[in-house]
Amino acid sequence: MAKVILLCGKICSGKSYYTKLLKQNNNAVILSCDEILFDLSLNDVGDRHDVLVEKVKQYFYKKTEEIIEVGVNVVLDFGFWSKQERNNISKYYLERNIDYEWHYIDISDEDWKKNIEERNQKVCKSEANAYYVDEGLLVKLNSLFEKPSTQEMDVWFINERV
Template sequence: MPKVIALCGKICSGKTFYANKIKEEKNAVILSTDEVTFYLTDNEQGERYDDFAKRVNEYLMKKAIDIVRAGANVILDWGFWSKEERINLTNYYKKYNIPVEWHYVDVTQEKWQDLIKKRNELIVSGQEKYSFYFDDGLKKKLLDSFNEPSKEEMDIWYINK
């Protein structure tokens, strides 16, 4: 039976890379909050990003039901920073008898710093238009909000080396 594959991980941990890596083998459609918000707002949402992203996520969660019912897997490519978000998503799809498979994209501190540096360089050079510049404010927001999942919460623990 098709399922929802939910990716959990920090900003810039390699979730999108991982999603693209597994989409063919999983016969999956990737639904990405960042992709939609950048496309619709040209990265101009500013302080309203959290509200806008919440609405986008709600829409994508509903759209995932249609895709699963059509016979394909869905990869939700957003971070699921809190345990509450992860529980809520699992319970949401339970109501529709849709299984959720949780994948955590883990990254070492050294690799994470390298990925942040590379992303920021690509953004500054204009080669990357659909990612956030990872500044100290965004890093603080992440570190204040991110709850690393337990091994028991996840079905797959992928280490981005």
């Protein structure tokens, strides 16, 4: 039976890398808000960003139902930063009798900072289609992220730089 794999983790924690592993190992479709926003050149819309992200998520939730119905696994590469958001989407899939798994991408602060630095360098060189993470954005994102408990997650993946 097909399932939804929901990824929880900070920006630059390795979710995209992990998503590729899940895609290969689970014959899954990846749905990513960042991918849509960048592909449609909507990544730099200022104050409208959060509203657009929420609309994309709502669309993906509906699409997930269709994809699962035809027997294909889905990976939602969103981050799911708040406990309330995680609770809401769990309830959403429970009410629709859709199997789901929570995966958390854990990374040390040291490795996380290195990932941010590497990403920012690539963005500056136009080598990556990603958000530049400046100090202001970092403060905002850190204030929004609520680390899950081990009881919330089905899989706890420790991303270690090698």
